[in-house]
Amino acid sequence: xxxxxxxxxxxxxxxxxxxxxIGWARKYSIFQYPFITACCGMEYMATAxxxxxxxxxxxxLPRFSPRQADVLFxxxxxxQKLAPVLVTIYEQMCAPKWVVAFGVCTxxxxxxxxxASVPGIDTIIPVDVYIPxxxxxxxxxxxxxMMLQEKIQNQKQEL
Amino acid sequence: xxETLTLAKIKQAFGASLIEAHSQLGHDxxxxxxxxxxxxxxxxxxDPELQYNYLMDLTAxxxxxxxxxxxxxYHLYSLANNQRLRVKAPLGGNEPEIDSLTSLWAGANWFxxxxxxxxxxxxxGHPDLRRILLYPEFxxxxxxxxxxxxxxxxxxxxKV
Numbered sequence: 001x002x003x004x005x006x007x008x009x010x011x012x013x014x015x016x017x018x019x020x021x022i023g024w025a026r027k028y029s030i031f032q033y034p035f036i037t038a039c040c041g042m043e044y045m046a047t048a049x050x051x052x053x054x055x056x057x058x059x060x061l062p063r064f065s066p067r068q069a070d071v072l073f074x075x076x077x078x079x080q081k082l083a084p085v086l087v088t089i090y091e092q093m094c095a096p097k098w099v100v101a102f103g104v105c106t107x108x109x110x111x112x113x114x115x116a117s118v119p120g121i122d123t124i125i126p127v128d129v130y131i132p133x134x135x136x137x138x139x140x141x142x143x144x145x146m147m148l149q150e151k152i153q154n155q156k157q158e159l
Numbered sequence: 160x161x162e163t164l165t166l167a168k169i170k171q172a173f174g175a176s177l178i179e180a181h182s183q184l185g186h187d188x189x190x191x192x193x194x195x196x197x198x199x200x201x202x203x204x205x206d207p208e209l210q211y212n213y214l215m216d217l218t219a220x221x222x223x224x225x226x227x228x229x230x231x232x233y234h235l236y237s238l239a240n241n242q243r244l245r246v247k248a249p250l251g252g253n254e255p256e257i258d259s260l261t262s263l264w265a266g267a268n269w270f271x272x273x274x275x276x277x278x279x280x281x282x283x284g285h286p287d288l289r290r291i292l293l294y295p296e297f298x299x300x301x302x303x304x305x306x307x308x309x310x311x312x313x314x315x316x317x318k319v
């Protein structure tokens with residue numbers, strides 16, 4: 001976005017591309033759906049509370065219905081038995097939608113290399129940002145969130 | 160060590176089925192052949208002097224490469240006498256089967272389902288022998304020692 005001033009008008013004005021403007025609007029109004037199953041939830045709550053203040057990024061309002069959410073935060077180990085539920089939740093979200101894999105269990109299965117756990121949620125749904133850590137510190141989460149914002153800003157905006 | 164009342168009674172009534180018995184630190188353990196499990200359990204539960212009326216736990220062990228390979232383990236507790244007893248029953252083969260204790264303790268139902276789920280041990284006379292923790296599409300029995308640790312299960316899709 002550029003600010004142009006001077007010229008023949010006395011007031012400044014903006015020039016931008018529609019894509020960029022929509023991206024800018026979208027990246028600062030992230031409505032998350034927290035899909036929390038395990039211990040990473042604590043770190044998610046720490047990030048969401050006032051000390052780390054996720055609201056600075058326009059992501060302060062979690063929605064508890066997937067139909068109202070833009071970003072699916074998958075927080076914690078996903079078992080094989082829960083996998084169909086996660087897929088259903090993902091499919092209930094309206095486009096445009098993004099998925100954040102929060103913690104190493106959702107990224108790769110982590111140390112749960114066993115019969116009960118899904119070896120990374122990207123085996124069942126597409127993932128946009130991976131936040132590793134067991135659990136990730138809030139700083140890591142915020143870094144992941146900023147990476148997501150960057151991705152939202154730079155992508156082709158579907159209308 | 161003097162023989163405890165429990166062990167003496169089991170020896171007397173089921174001497175032919177008794178494989179091994181020992182008592183350590185006040186806890187008795189008996190190993191009996193699987194065909195006698197229902198009768199032994201009934202005697203232990205109903206005998207007026209023993210009254211092992213509480214089935215605390217029912218689980219199994221896979222002693223891979225040993226023959227017989229599996230062992231079902233019952234932990235009984237007598238509320239009246241504050242006495243515990245461990246009963247073990249060895250099972251052989253790849254399709255092991257033993258009598259269900261659900262007719263004596265209703266609580267055995269879910270224990271036996273879990274053992275079936277994890278070890279594939281079948282319980283004869285169980286009213287509803289289905290998987291309890293895993294899902295029906297699951298292949299194999301994960302607590303068997305020959306279950307491959309890296310085995311990937313089929314992903315189950317959303318129920319439509």
